[in-house]
Amino acid sequence: MTTAALFLLLFGCMLLGMPIAIALGFSSIVTILLFSDDSLASIALKLFEALSAHYTLLAIPFFILSSQFLSTGGVAKRLIRFAVGAVGHIKGGLAMASVLACMLFAAVSGSSPATVAAIGTIVIAGMVKSGYPKAFASGVITNAGTLGILIPPSIVMLVYSAATEVSAAKMFMAGFIPGLMMGGLLMVAIYIVARIKRLPAQPWPGFREVGAAAFSASGGILLIVIVLGSIYGGVASPTEAAAVSAVYAFLVAVVGYRDMGPLKETPWRRAGERIGALLLRHTWQVPLAIAQSVVHPEVRKTVLDASKVSIMLLFIIANAMLFAHVLTTERIPHQIAETIVSHGLEPWMFLIVMNLLLLAAGNFMEPSAILLIMAPILFPIATQLGIDPIHLGIIMVVNMEIGMLTPPVGLNLFVTAGITGESIGWVIKAVLPWMLLLLLFLMLITYIPSISLFLPDYLDRLQGYG
Amino acid sequence: DEPTVIKFSHVVAENTPKGLMAQRFQELVAEKTDAEIEVEVYPNSQLFGDDKVLEAMLLGDVQMAAPALSKFSRYTDVLALYDLPFLFEDLDAVDRFQQSEEGQAMLNAVADKGLIGLGYLHNGMKQLSASKPLRVPEDAEGLKFRIMSSDVLEAQFEVLNAAPLKKPFSEVFTLLQTKAIDGQENTWSNIYSKKFFEVQPYITESNHGLLDYMVVTSKEFWSRLTDEQRTEVKAALDEALAYGNQIARDKAIEDKEKIAESGRTEIIELTPEQRAQWVEAMRPVWRQFEDDIGAERIEAAYRSNDD
Amino acid sequence: MLRRLIDQAEESVISLLLVAMTLLVFYEVILRFGFGTGLSWGQEATLHLSAWFVLFGASYGIKVGAHIGVDAFVRLLPPLGQRLISALAILLSLVYCGLFLYGSWVYLAKMHLIGIELEDIPIPAWLAHGILLVGFALLSLRLLGLLYRVARGSATGFQKAGEAEQSLRLADELKRDEVGSNAERAS
Ligand code: NA
């Protein structure tokens, strides 16, 4: 009865187009009023607790901020230049380079649509110019863009950690190998198609260009070194690593790359400038620029954009915690878990059911919201069936990746349609063959836990016994 | 008649001393009051975390909880007594003090905020773990220790010239594992259940402090019960607490043995001279909080070691 | 004029809260890693800043249409139907705010009565948690404004500008500074 009311209210409100955060909070608060004797005051207290008692959640706004500073056209171009230099000379190289660029961009960004937009805008047009079919180019990028949430840092993983209290640091580590693997899988598929369809290769640009491109891209790529390095090197927790990466991203964007901010028109080295003069100029210019950033419109807009996304997500999370609170006090997940276990459902069957459920949900909802609603239900069941929580998390993330490619709510589809100027239907058709590859990948991830668990386990052993 | 419901909210698993105590309490209350009063136990922070549960109790949404004594710092200065380092030599001394007139009176320290303490529950005596061996106080110099939020615990590490860092319990393992912090203080059962011993090569058996809980209810709820009900609930609780305390004692011995057997860490026993040095080094903390806690109280607690 | 000033102040407060949180945590890392020490009030302050950030910013999210929702079904309806459904959704959202406003009031009054402070920072709890009232009051105001616009027909709903739309702005920016320059260089 309570369960029915809770879910009917939630879905009813969502159908009305109510913001997901409010729909979650409203259905929870009304269910509590109807079926329990908790006071409204304690619900307000609970909401405040959800907002102020989870230190790990703070990693979300910090990573969004860092991602916002580095999700710029300038960074995307540098990463693409490096990727094209590195693998462009292979058959189908430009497409493989695009996948590589998506993987690199995924390592600075926590979001999939941003990855598609940043890389896709440049490389889809470039591939078409070089003789690739447009549908091929669009399909590859829309798929590769989903890596944004699998390769750390990942907002979706942080949301999973918040919902289940699984270590965010371990989730990040666990996403690393699957991310590389999926990128590799896409590249292999591209190579095979390129052989069959005789797709073009780019000329080898020479080591000098590749080196220069690598140096130019390093400012962005170093972010992932900082994030994973500081978590595993013992400097910081995920939250702290996120704050460090936000400060780093600001410095790279404003001082290093000068894509935005007060130094935008100021070159690192003026024509004919001597090193001494250059150093002297920078000793006052850089601190001044950092100070000026406070009032600089571009910098302020970047911070404000990050704020908007963060507020939206954290407000959903806080309300979802109320929702989870109702679920747990009504012991709903436990009841489902007990039913399932008593019917002798095997873990592999449960995983199939879970995948189908998540794929279906992925058609209609945004990943963070799905995780927040489903994780509290699926997590206790999986735990009872002996499925590793980290492995479960990676399965969920890969499902969310696929959800970004399925209509009607598929964020990556919208973005690709937007940048190519084609219809959603056209994009879906272009994406489909590559999405089958992703489904195959989901099967691998689901039934071979060690793909996800190898790296976190290995690092545990390294540090725990060391 | 609808039974009166006592929602008992705590933050640990069901198989811990606190969790088992709560379950025992639930059974005993049902027995003694003929199901007139019903206890509902909510483990694992399902209802509220330790920081917010007392506020929820004051709002009338939770009737009982058992937060760590340090968690009462927002409500009274007096209970900081139990955080003082090297005040009690062992749990027997703690028991003697808690059952004394003075100890029982301290249950009322939060009365003016609308809360009533009903009894104490042990987790156990705290030990020091670290990434290097701690034998004398100087060994702790410059190290970073995780503490719970408490002024006394902060002062305790400051007098050692170590850095106390407040970090959530849930992050301690990762921070220790990655060596972002060097050490922490905890009871044998927490060090075992949270696997801290796997990532801390040395544990000094210091027994330097106490980690205990206070079972509380709200004045408002307590006064709503009849005299008879209060007597029965209190009797049930006392019995459950005795049961829980025994489990805590057994568990400390058991978990210490398991940690020793694991071979993952070295347990350092202090010689009487070394221990005296630690006591000497940390004693200034007492004076620092004398005014807040009350000198006679500290004196009375210290005397409980004599019997 | 006044309106722009208020807008700017609101945006500045929100940005400032995010930046303050970030820098505070960053500073703690520097302190610990570089100097082996920490801030005893750092964690509590950061967590409260984040609560203020979200509760103060939630209404701004309504204003700029940042709160995502599922509008696939509403969009199937004709404009009038969309407006009617949206009006209902806004009214229910107002109920949500009303319930929280009442609950927050009772909660804060109790904290005020007992007179407890935060754990590590010596400020009264009711003051630190007071953002609950402020936040939900602002959210109600913004919802009323939206309801008015939906009634008049100048808006059809919550105007969601989701992650996809935001990413597309990035794409526009890239297109503007000439498409495909990299591909050309490579070919
Ligand atoms: Na990422």
Ligand code: NA
């Ligand atoms: Na979808």
